[in-house]
Amino acid sequence: MADREISDKLSSGEIVQMKIGGVDSDHLVVVASQLKAVADEVIVNADDIAVLGVKQGLQEGRLDTLETLALYEYSKVNGVSTTDNTYAPLNALSVISAEAGIYEFKFTLVYTYSTTNKSAYFRMSNDGGTTWVEVRREAKDSTDVMTGDFSYPHQHNGGDIDLIIEYKTESTGDTLNVMGSNIVIERKK
16 A cells, blocks of 8 residues: 555544554554655644544554553652651552553662661562562761662552552661652553
């Protein structure tokens, strides 16, 4: 099919399905060279899909994954501190009814700890607090600005995602000052 014919069929709505970002089609696979040739006449983005006649795929629920594949959520907390040696919430991020797929979870920290020879404690959970991974770090000097970065892939079977970071001091009275805490959820496929 010639580029002009593809453009005409897309514009008229005759072609009702395409393969865009891995979403399968029964009628047409638009390859990069053909799409480039008609780019002046056809701009494909999330709003244009229905206009271009991809009605059947949307009605059948097969194209709603375009948005969920691009899932990127984050939570930032800055400028908090604790002097307690009991875990307390620091940061949390939830995604309700996340699609099944492979996600990357990221936890980052920037902090100071007032005392040397003792540790700042952090723990992270990806299941709402049922299980935890605990990390502790000892500052060499009380003025050291410490960082922590923990990321990993996760095969998610669908449903809610609940990420949590908690923090505490080794001894009551020490000061753990968190200048920044980030949690990121990103869907990879």
